[in-house]
Amino acid sequence: GESVGLHLPTLSVQEGDNSIINCAYSNSASDYFIWYKQESGKGPQFIIDIRSNMDKRQGQRVTVLLNKTVKHLSLQIAATQPGDSAVYFCAENTSGTYKYIFGTGTRLKVLA
């Protein structure tokens, strides 16, 4: 896993704009990836997942992109809303194991 510094990276976007949150994962053997959203005072909540045999997956207002060559994952949120303000984590997993390795997290602030 990755260690977290004292300050989370923060992304500030205007309401209605699109947001892109990035994540670098660590294990080349990871073949399953998840994005979680964590609101203040709550536990992480599943947003979307993707397997390594795909490079893109779309959900409602969210899209996850996977680039295995550079071990990079991104989460795109369309038409960002105030309710999207939260910390977003990526997590990686290797099939056959049940451990998730969580990334450092990015704080998304939506400006009205």
Place this chain on the structure above:
Amino acid sequence: DAGVIQSPRHEVTEMGQEVTLRCKPISGHDYLFWYRQTMMRGLELLIYFNNNVPIDDSGMPEDRFSAKMPNASFSTLKIQPSEPRDSAVYFCASRGLAQNEQFFGPGTRLTVL
């Protein structure tokens, strides 16, 4: 379903005291996970169970930490004796065998003075 239930939601204790955190997973889920979240280290897996059996406890910091799952609907994480550096939010999560998603509880915020 009520989701994963954790208690207490907040715990303040003094150094040296025993602390017990509780978790009720989602009914029917075969896997239960305990995580610790701090600003410095992020979200760390401490231990996980499959069918009430501990599978991987390599994330447990030291012998002061212990976890049990006496049945499919209940697990505890115990810290004895507690230290100020144990202050963190502790999450429990569960998942079913056929699922990939882990469902997290609301967490227990522990403060050790």
